[in-house]
Amino acid sequence: MDEPSPWLDSEQQELWQDLLTVVIALPAALDRQLQRDVGISNFEYGVLARLSMAQQATMRFSELARECDSTLPRLSKLMDRFEARKWTVRRTDPSDGRYTLATLTDSGRQKLTDSAPGHVAQVRRLVFDPLTAAQRRHLATALSSVAETLRREAGGGPTG
DSSP states (O other): OOOOOSSOOHHHHHHHHHHHHHHHHHHHHHHHHHHHHHSOOHHHHHHHHHHHHSGGGEEEHHHHHHHTTOOHHHHHHHHHHHHHTTSEEEEEOTTOTTSEEEEEOHHHHHHHHHHHHHHHHHHIIIIITTSOHHHHHHHHHHHHHHHHHHHHHTTOOOOO
């Protein structure tokens, strides 16, 4: 009976190391640009962006935390800062009082709008510009497969 090797082969190892570089270095590069240009982190930008895409710019804290890969305490501390800046408001979910809703304010939407051009330019420069159209399509297919496996493992189930 052939047992799989406990080691990655050389092709897998090279791919794995490149993926680790992207997973570690890309968020740090996005953080640096956002901090330098608009004084927020990539995580903060992501929370504002998720809220902006939600129906009525409102989400339950638990859903927002899940979509932003955050804990509820971390998100709550962030919301304290956002509320102090008047970027979000919190309220009890009227359909189920056990939940708290976060809503993006006009001021929060303006912060996101002001932050987006530099962020998008950085994403394009670091992720899309180095790739041909064919490479982008192949990467999209590959990452979709990996993301789907991770969503299932995390209990999020399929999306789409």
